[in-house]
Amino acid sequence: MWMLILLFLSLILAFYFFLTSNYGYWKKRGVPHPPISIFFGNLKESVFIKKSLAQVYTQMYNAYPHLLYVGFYKIRQPAILVRDAELLKSVLISEFHSFHDNDFHIDEKTDPMFGKNPFVLKGDRWKVARNQLIPCFTTKKVKSMFPLIEEVGKKIVAYLNRTPEAWGTEGLETKELAAKFTTDAVATCAFGLDGRAFEDPNSEFREIGRKLLTPSLMLALTHLCIMLVPSLANVLNAKFFPDEVANYFRTLVNKTLKYRKENNIVRGDFLDVMKAFKSKLGDDVFSNEEIAAGAAGFYGDGYETSSITISYALYELAVHLDIQAKLRSEIDNILAKNGGKLSYEDLVENTYLDNVLQETLRKHPPAPIMFKICTKPFKLPSPFGEGKGPDVTIEPGTPVIIPSYAIHYDDQYYPDPEKFDPDRFSEENKESRPKCTFLSFGEGPRMCLGMRFGVTQVKVAIASVIANFEVRLNKKTIVPLEIDPQYFLLKAKGDIWLNYYKRK
Numbered sequence: 001m002w003m004l005i006l007l008f009l010s011l012i013l014a015f016y017f018f019l020t021s022n023y024g025y026w027k028k029r030g031v032p033h034p035p036i037s038i039f040f041g042n043l044k045e046s047v048f049i050k051k052s053l054a055q056v057y058t059q060m061y062n063a064y065p066h067l068l069y070v071g072f073y074k075i076r077q078p079a080i081l082v083r084d085a086e087l088l089k090s091v092l093i094s095e096f097h098s099f100h101d102n103d104f105h106i107d108e109k110t111d112p113m114f115g116k117n118p119f120v121l122k123g124d125r126w127k128v129a130r131n132q133l134i135p136c137f138t139t140k141k142v143k144s145m146f147p148l149i150e151e152v153g154k155k156i157v158a159y160l161n162r163t164p165e166a167w168g169t170e171g172l173e174t175k176e177l178a179a180k181f182t183t184d185a186v187a188t189c190a191f192g193l194d195g196r197a198f199e200d201p202n203s204e205f206r207e208i209g210r211k212l213l214t215p216s217l218m219l220a221l222t223h224l225c226i227m228l229v230p231s232l233a234n235v236l237n238a239k240f241f242p243d244e245v246a247n248y249f250r251t252l253v254n255k256t257l258k259y260r261k262e263n264n265i266v267r268g269d270f271l272d273v274m275k276a277f278k279s280k281l282g283d284d285v286f287s288n289e290e291i292a293a294g295a296a297g298f299y300g301d302g303y304e305t306s307s308i309t310i311s312y313a314l315y316e317l318a319v320h321l322d323i324q325a326k327l328r329s330e331i332d333n334i335l336a337k338n339g340g341k342l343s344y345e346d347l348v349e350n351t352y353l354d355n356v357l358q359e360t361l362r363k364h365p366p367a368p369i370m371f372k373i374c375t376k377p378f379k380l381p382s383p384f385g386e387g388k389g390p391d392v393t394i395e396p397g398t399p400v401i402i403p404s405y406a407i408h409y410d411d412q413y414y415p416d417p418e419k420f421d422p423d424r425f426s427e428e429n430k431e432s433r434p435k436c437t438f439l440s441f442g443e444g445p446r447m448c449l450g451m452r453f454g455v456t457q458v459k460v461a462i463a464s465v466i467a468n469f470e471v472r473l474n475k476k477t478i479v480p481l482e483i484d485p486q487y488f489l490l491k492a493k494g495d496i497w498l499n500y501y502k503r504k
């Protein structure tokens with residue numbers, strides 16, 4: 001009996017030692033860090049799902065206004081959070097070779113779909129996968145998708161016109177409205193399918209999105225486990241793409257490729273680009289499994305980030321009616337010039353719509369943190385500034401956090417940061433800010449691959465709605481919006497209810 005108790009106590013002691021043995025790491029190197037919680041390092045509030053990681057890292061960022069970077073413990077692992085714009089530039093661009101991987105460790109056997117996504121692939125495999133996807137998102141390709149996205153723009157208008165809740169006292173839940181839009185846009189642009197999200201509330205394609213990403217305690221714990229303790233995620237078989245979703249994309253790809261072959265259909269879309277790789281590389285290197293992973297990635301990366309952006313943009317426009325009116329006048333002019341149609345060229349950039357979109361993404365970046373990892377030893381100046389103390393060498397394997405959300409709310413770059421002000425993104429104002437202080441799509445060689453497509457679909461959604469409806473806040477929306485701590489992306493807690501009144 002005593003032996004058992006002794007064994008048990010030794011195990012607890014060994015576990016305690018294992019969890020806390022690194023906690024002197026930053027002190028030894030003279031790098032300040034926030035107070036540690038035993039067992040959780042500096043992430044206790046996120047582990048208990050009281051605050052999102054974006055909020056926890058923003059607190060850290062704000063607590064050390066005079067430092068270039070802050071040390072912290074990702075549970076037990078020493079990590080750094082970058083604060084300084086010059087250092088951000090080094091990590092993301094000029095010294096990319098020392099930070100080229102993202103800090104995600106997905107076992108391809110456990111999660112074959114997410115494990116093949118360029119976002120989590122490392123080293124040369126990342127380069128190959130990224131290069132294979134680049135042809136799907138060129139300007140030419142996205143321009144060729146524009147008429148398809150425009151059709152979905154007509155669908156959102158028709159849906160709002162035939163849905164009495166939209167203009168009645170009840171209002172419409174806007175995250176769901178935006179998700180319907182991006183579900184249909186991705187279905188048509190990537191696979192040549194009609195997602196039917198506006199016609200059928202439980203359409204197959206929309207249901208897949210719900211299975212993948214409906215916020216819940218279980219989903220939050222799964223994602224936290226994958227992000228913070230990947231070895232435990234593998235033991236628990238925790239995965240980003242559940243088997244049911246992975247199998248859906250396998251079947252979809254097999255069926256669609258077969259149908260296209262039998263009917264001689266060529267659309268030049270994502271599936272056709274993938275099929276061309278299959279023919280070039282052979283089935284052994286690039287099989288339907290690779291194509292299914294690409295399809296799941298297009299869906300996963302493409303629909304949620306953009307629908308979050310659309311819902312935040314419509315919310316901000318409903319709160320700021322003067323900005324909404326100014327935007328509507330610009331869209332009216334574009335429509336008048338083009339015979340009532342939107343045009344890709346007119347929506348690309350240098351428009352007020354572009355400023356509204358960028359300011360939405362500043363205040364509400366859907367991906368509020370970038371998780372990098374040091375891949376080669378790298379010498380940092382003292383955290384107090386160049387020459388103000390000894391240099392610090394960070395070792396390969398050290399997580400490096402880029403706190404995009406915190407940077408977007410730093411008043412040295414964005415005075416009065418809570419204010420929604422699209423003019424911050426006029427050409428002149430953009431040029432006055434240091435590089436790497438707007439990070440909604442990342443920066444450098446790993447910058448968002450689907451940005452062009454994402455921006456285009458978001459702009460078409462906003463322009464279609466604003467051209468046809470006056471958007472107002474419904475009283476069911478709790479203002480100000482809060483961040484949902486259960487979600488790894490930045491999403492509003494609770495619903496966003498808005499009214500859509502037909503223009504007279």
Ligand code: HEM
Pocket residue numbers: 102118119120130297298299301302303305306309365366367370371439440441442443445446447448449450451453454455458
């Ligand atoms: C408003 C919409 C979007 C936002 C805000 C967004 C944001 C981001 C961010 C912040 C990153 C990480 C960059 C980094 O780690 O350095 C990223 C990566 C990525 N995004 Fe997006 N994204 C959006 C839309 C899309 C769309 C529509 C697609 C594809 C259909 C897409 C595909 C990807 C891929 C494949 C990566 C990984 C790139 C790599 O590691 O090389 N994204 N995105």
